[in-house]
Amino acid sequence: MFNEITKKAVKEALENPTELNPDRVYAQQARRILDRLVGYKISPILWKKVHRGLSAGRVQSVALRIVCEREREIQAFQSKEYWSITLDLEGSCEPKFQAKLLKIADKKAEIDNKDAADKILKDLEGTPLILESITKKERKRNPSAPFITSSLQQEASRKLNFSPKKTMMLAQKLYEGIKLEKKGTVGLITFYGTDSVRLSDQALEEVRNFIPERYGKDYLPSKPNMYKSKKSAQEAHEAIRPTDVSLDPNFLKDHLEKGFISSLSIDLVPFCILFKWFRVF
Missing domain, CATH: 1.10.290.10 (Topoisomerase I, domain 4)
Incomplete structure (x- = not known):
């Protein structure tokens, strides 16, 4: 057995033959039977509904169903208007940075329309902001x-x-x-x-x-x-x-x-x- 088409891999496979694994043979037979059970029934439907000559199999048919079910969920989703506020800030020294509004009066900032967002921006305009603390962390990405x-x-x-x-x-x-x-x-x-x-x-x-x-x-x-x-x-x-x-x-x-x-x-x-x-x- 080999997993890559290189001279070394093919040569090693020929020099080290393995015994026939009956479980793998049975697995192949099971896949072939499933292909027929699924394909023979669904393919004719494709010919009638979509285009003649198309085929359906045990893998893509199930995957297509999952995609269709997910698409129906997406279409049924009720969107909700939501606004967020991010400020570009600049202090007496570099660097410039951005700050996102997360809380208002110690509660999660929930801004559900443009008028509310505009009011908050107006209230913030000209208001001095204080940088209370800076936290530095080392991150390791595997x-x-x-x-x-x-x-x-x-x-x-x-x-x-x-x-x-x-x-x-x-x-x-x-x-x-x-x-x-x-x-x-x-x-x-x-x-x-x-x-x-x-x-x-x-x-x-x-x-x-x-x-x-x-x-x-x-x-x-x-x-x-x-x-x-x-x-x-x-x-x-x-x-x-x-x-x-x-x-x-x-x-x-x-x-x-x-x-x-x-x-x-x-x-x-x-x-x-x-x-x-x-x-x-």
């Missing part, structure tokens, strides 16, 4: 967990405005690999359909060797950051990660075979995010 399918889609949407479909299309290309000079076709990421944040021991060892070489020992945690997958996670595959940390985006640009450069800018954008994300380990 690295985010490795990518799973959903978090990869979310990050690509947030940073690149990519649709889930576009993200998965590019992830498929990265998984299948690109042609590099003297290396042939190399898969750049592990399998992209996963709900597990687990990383292989080999991947952890590789990145922990990479960090002190590239950034210095001070940036290497004493032990790897470990994350737990959700209880419902099947964990059939490890998290989405680069197959080789030495193949960074700059290296790939310099070693692409001719003909691949035209698609480089779009194909490697999600890989750049993945590569930067993975280096925190």
